[in-house]
Structure formats: structure tokens, C-alpha cells
Amino acid sequence: MTLATNTLTETPTETLATAGVSQGDVSDFFALLKPRVMFLVVFTALVGMVVVHPDVNPVVAFASLLMIAVGAGASGCLNMWWDADIDAIMTRTRGRPIPAGRIAPNEALAFGMTLSVGSVIVLGLVSNVLAASLLAFTIVFYAVIYSMWLKRSTPQNIVIGGAAGALPPIVGQAAVAGYVGWESIILFAIIFIWTPPHFWALALVKSADYARAGIPMMPNVAGPDSTRRQILAYTVVLAPLGLAPVAFGFGGLAYAIIATIGGLGMLALAFQVFRVRKGEAAMRVAQQLFAFSILYLFLLFATLLAEHGLGFFRPVFG
Known part of the structure; x- marks a missing residue:
């Protein structure tokens, strides 16, 4: 280049x-x-x-x-x-x-x-x-x-x-x-599935910017409505996937609580993005999802770090 x-x-x-x-x-x-x-x-x-x-x-x-x-x-x-x-x-x-x-x-x-x-x-x-x-x-x-x-x-x-x-x-x-091992593969999967709803929420807000630069982001190619459906679909997968560390035995009770509450928050905001499609309200809910998704991922990993690095780990099963 x-x-x-x-x-x-x-x-x-x-x-x-x-x-x-x-x-x-x-x-x-x-x-x-x-x-x-x-x-x-x-x-x-x-x-x-x-x-x-x-x-x-x-x-x-x-x-x-x-x-x-x-x-x-x-x-x-x-x-x-x-x-x-x-x-x-x-x-x-x-x-x-x-x-x-x-x-x-x-x-x-x-x-x-x-x-x-x-x-x-x-x-x-x-x-x-x-x-x-x-x-x-x-x-x-x-x-x-x-x-x-x-x-x-x-x-x-x-x-x-x-x-x-x-x-x-x-x-x-x-x-x-x-x-x-399975632990890092599961963490990989969580970040991988988290990425599309996180960035597509931003792309809904910045679609004009991406269009000017000629970048084929999802809202500019498939349209905003298709993007909203895909954001919701990925979030439906993400919410239960966030609890996978609990099922595999390296996410404790604190993690289970944070992942459950955070997953429900992601689902609620993704549904709002799917439902609200016009005007400033649509941009506002997309920005809220983008911001909350950062907090969600941070809290998941911070809780795992606290449980294992600081000795707070309490298994949910067994």
C-alpha cells in the first residue's frame, strides 16, 4: 500500500x-x-x-x-x-x-x-x-x-x-x-461471539463514516435492519455462552451471578436495538449497547481474575 x-x-x-x-x-x-x-x-x-x-x-x-x-x-x-x-x-x-x-x-x-x-x-x-x-x-x-x-x-x-x-x-x-486447554478455548469463544454485536452496534452509529471510507460494514451492505437482527442473534448465543466457564468448572459463584446479570443486560439492549429503528432513539440505544458490551466483557474477565488470582474461587457445582 x-x-x-x-x-x-x-x-x-x-x-x-x-x-x-x-x-x-x-x-x-x-x-x-x-x-x-x-x-x-x-x-x-x-x-x-x-x-x-x-x-x-x-x-x-x-x-x-x-x-x-x-x-x-x-x-x-x-x-x-x-x-x-x-x-x-x-x-x-x-x-x-x-x-x-x-x-x-x-x-x-x-x-x-x-x-x-x-x-x-x-x-x-x-x-x-x-x-x-x-x-x-x-x-x-x-x-x-x-x-x-x-x-x-x-x-x-x-x-x-x-x-x-x-x-x-x-x-x-x-x-x-x-x-x-478448554479454559482458554472457551474464553476465545466468548470474545469471538461478543465481537460482532459490539462492533456492529458502533457501525450502526458510524455507518456514514464507513460508507465514505468504502468499508463494507454490515449496515452499509446488508442494511440496518439485517444488522439489528444479526446483533440480536449473536447476543442470544452470547448470553448462555458467557456461563460456559461455570459449566466447565472454572467459573465460580460470583462469576455465575455476574455472567447471568450481564447476559440479561446484553439481551435487553440487543432487543432494544432490534426494536427501535428510527431517529435519534435508534442511535442512542445502539450507543448504549456498544458501551454496555465493553462493561459486560470487562466484568466477566475481571470476575474470573478475582476468583482465581485473588483466591475467591468458589465452584458452583461440586
Whole structure:
């Protein structure tokens, strides 16, 4: 990808690309790592560690989490490098370092590639080859399969691409246990099914932005009504799936309560999104679902972390 073929004819990015000189500071390079996404990756990877192996060597666990964070940041950086042309068009992303002209695209590419290779090598050295291989697969899946292919070619981009965001618990478990067990696979499934209703709720609100950038998000391709039906369908699957850790014996009583209440909240909001289809009210309920979905996932994983990491685990059965 070259920014010379951007949809926009004159942007700060083009001037910067021609000059090849960065105008950014440390905060701009940090922004390339998508720190909010990086935090979520570290958080879910940590839960993947503690639910199966709470007595890990703290040095190994910390070093592994650090490399998983760096790998996640590298993925975000490569995504921003590739998407700089459409980021310059969308209102919510045009202030990012590359389209805003503070970081040169070639510098972002070099930064992302260096972090990608470094994080995989170091994770392999401090942990094991399985974890390093899974981290490498996650980076390639997000940066290449999702960013370069799926995002601009299919309305199922979020569904398939959601696998990249769901893999951190598996990488975390592999890093401390040396294998992939049912615990992390279930956590993967929860995040994977959570992703479409979460992002499609946002897409309903930002559909005009996505249309301008030419991204085939579900509301722009299948229409808002079809998107609402699919949001509800995924949420109907998600609510009981959120209780799977209880059924498999690694979610305790506190988790069961949180997952039940949270699942009912997701269902109620998804039904509201399905029912309310016009005007500002429709946008408002979609925004509410988007915001609540973040809280829902956070509470699920935070409860598992508290139960296993802090010794609060009380099995529901047995």
C-alpha cells in the first residue's frame, strides 16, 4: 500500500510521505500501538494465564504479558500503517498520527515490523515456542488477513477478523502452561461471539463514516435492519455462552451471578436495538449497547481474575 493512491487528493500524510521525516513525539508512536486495545489484550491474556495456572513464576508471567502487549501494539501499528488512507477520511480516525501528518508511513511500518519480530522472538525465549507461534499467528492474522484483506472486502470482516482479538487468552495460557486447554478455548469463544454485536452496534452509529471510507460494514451492505437482527442473534448465543466457564468448572459463584446479570443486560439492549429503528432513539440505544458490551466483557474477565488470582474461587457445582 502507498499513500500516493489515497482517496484524498491532498493530505498532510502525502506531504509527510514525500518528505519521509517524522514530526511526531513519543506520544504519537505510543498512539500507533492502539493502547486501549493493547490494554484489553493484556487483560484477557492475564485471565487466560490465571484460570489454568495461578501459581506461575511471576517473572515469566510478567515478561510474557509484556511481549504479548508489544505484539498487540505491533499489530495495531501495522493496521494504522495500512489503513492510513481510510483513516484520513473517517472523522473518528483522521486525527491518528499518520493521517494527521505527524508520523511518516515508512517509519510506522518499520516500527511495527520491529516490534512484531522482537515480541515473538523474546516470548519464545522467555516462555515457549508454542506461545511465540500463537503470538506470531495473531499478529499476521490481524495485520494481514484482517487489515489487508477482510476489512475492505467483506461485511463479515468483523466476524472473521474477531478471531485475532479473541486469541490473547489462548496465547496467555500457552505462555504459562505450555499447552492450549478448554479454559482458554472457551474464553476465545466468548470474545469471538461478543465481537460482532459490539462492533456492529458502533457501525450502526458510524455507518456514514464507513460508507465514505468504502468499508463494507454490515449496515452499509446488508442494511440496518439485517444488522439489528444479526446483533440480536449473536447476543442470544452470547448470553448462555458467557456461563460456559461455570459449566466447565472454572467459573465460580460470583462469576455465575455476574455472567447471568450481564447476559440479561446484553439481551435487553440487543432487543432494544432490534426494536427501535428510527431517529435519534435508534442511535442512542445502539450507543448504549456498544458501551454496555465493553462493561459486560470487562466484568466477566475481571470476575474470573478475582476468583482465581485473588483466591475467591468458589465452584458452583461440586
